[in-house]
Amino acid sequence: xxxxxxxxxxxxxxxxxxxxxxxxxxxxxxxxxxxxxxxxxxxxxxxxxxxxxxxxxxxxxxxxxxxxxxxxxxxxxxxxxxxxxxxxxxxxxxxxxxxxxxxxxxxxxxxxxxxxxxxxxxxxxxxxxxxxxxxxxxxxxxxxxxxxxxxxxxxxxxxxxxxxxxxxxxxxxxxxxxxxxxxxxxxxxxxxxxxxxxxxxxxxxxxxxxxxxxxxxxxxxxxxxxxxxxxxxxxxxxxxxxxxxxxxxxxxxxxxxxxxxxxxxxxxxxxxxxxxxxxxxxxxxxxxxxxx
Numbered sequence: 395x396x397x398x399x400x401x402x403x404x405x406x407x408x409x410x411x412x413x414x415x416x417x418x419x420x421x422x423x424x425x426x427x428x429x430x431x432x433x434x435x436x437x438x439x440x441x442x443x444x445x446x447x448x449x450x451x452x453x454x455x456x457x458x459x460x461x462x463x464x465x466x467x468x469x470x471x472x473x474x475x476x477x478x479x480x481x482x483x484x485x486x487x488x489x490x491x492x493x494x495x496x497x498x499x500x501x502x503x504x505x506x507x508x509x510x511x512x513x514x515x516x517x518x519x520x521x522x523x524x525x526x527x528x529x530x531x532x533x534x535x536x537x538x539x540x541x542x543x544x545x546x547x548x549x550x551x552x553x554x555x556x557x558x559x560x561x562x563x564x565x566x567x568x569x570x571x572x573x574x575x576x577x578x579x580x581x582x583x584x585x586x587x588x589x590x591x592x593x594x595x596x597x598x599x600x601x602x603x604x605x606x607x608x609x610x611x612x613x614x615x616x617x618x619x620x621x622x623x624x625x626x627x628x629x630x631x632x633x634x635x636x637x638x639x640x641x642x643x644x645x646x647x648x649x650x651x652x653x654x655x656x657x658x659x660x661x662x663x664x665x666x667x668x669x670x671x672x673x674x675x676x677x678x679x680x681x682x683x684x685x686x
Contacts, residue, residue: 424453450547454562457543461566496649498685500627505643507629507662508532510581513670521677523585523659523670525578533578540570583611585658587677592616594648594656612656614648621649622675624668626686644686646671 427450510529514522544567551561585596595601595610607613623646630640644667648656658674661667664686675682 427453450551450563453547454566457563457566461569496621496623496653496683497655498623498625500625500645501647501655501657502645502660505627505629505645505660505662507641507643509663509666510661511585511659512666513673515673519589521587521674525581526661529581530578533574533581536574536577537571540567540574543567544571585612587616587674589616589677594619614650614656616678618650618652619648619678619680620651621680622671622678622682623647623649623655624671624682624684624686626664642686644668646674649683 508528509526511523512526514524516522544564547563547567551564583596585594587594588601591601591604591607593604593607593613593615595607595613597610601607601610607615624644625647626642626644628640629643630638641662642664643660643662644664645660646658646667648658650656659667659670668684668686671682671684
């Protein structure tokens with residue numbers, strides 16, 4: 395076993411321990427909070443009393459441990475997906491074909507297994523990439539769960555006159571709300587192709603002057619785009635019980651005349667993203683280089 399594999403095994407075990415510990419603490423806290431009469435006969439008075447008294451704190455600690463385990467796992471999934479993508483690119487046959495002078499390594503590490511964005515034809519001369527319904531629901535789920543759970547504990551703390559024990563669960567809920575809001579804000583930044591302005595940019599601004607392009611993110615003149623690149627990346631995830639699963643994530647990039655690339659979208663629905671790449675290619679009059 396290589397050093398990286400042994401380190402990966404240790405990270406997996408540590409992540410599993412965090413997740414199991416968080417689950418146990420969460421269950422103990424919930425039982426102590428909602429069924430104290432069940433806990434008190436089973437434990438000594440010196441232990442049962444503090445356990446019931448600090449039940450909300452235990453619930454908050456359990457949630458925090460599970461959140462940390464989820465973050466560690468997400469980082470591991472992204473890293474594994476990137477390494478797998480690199481290995482697959484290196485293993486491809488060394489044959490000369492259209493696009494061999496272009497970098498085919500993924501611009502974005504990892505990826506989702508659902509459709510996060512889709513292309514909208516606003517007018518004959520304008521295309522916009524907007525967040526999908528699935529993406530908006532995904533972000534809303536974070537905000538609803540975080541706000542709902544946090545509110546329950548804060549209201550219970552106010553009702554019981556013990557607001558301090560509701561602070562940590564309330565803050566954790568707030569973290570989920572902010573995370574969902576930030577994801578939605580980032581996903582809602584439109585990617586715009588506008589023939590009348592002669593440019594592509596990412597942002598929510600409504601531009602009417604080509605000179606304003608330079609104020610936007612990832613802006614480029616359409617005449618500097620020589621091709622649309624469509625590639626795939628293998629993403630592998632490992633569950634807490636050690637089971638591995640994998641899926642493909644697909645990436646659309648703009649290839650510029652100077653060799654630079656700009657990512658437009660990245661998600662797991664091949665048919666949808668391939669159709670969108672072809673529509674962009676037709677609008678701009680450039681080829682679609684498809685290795686998906």
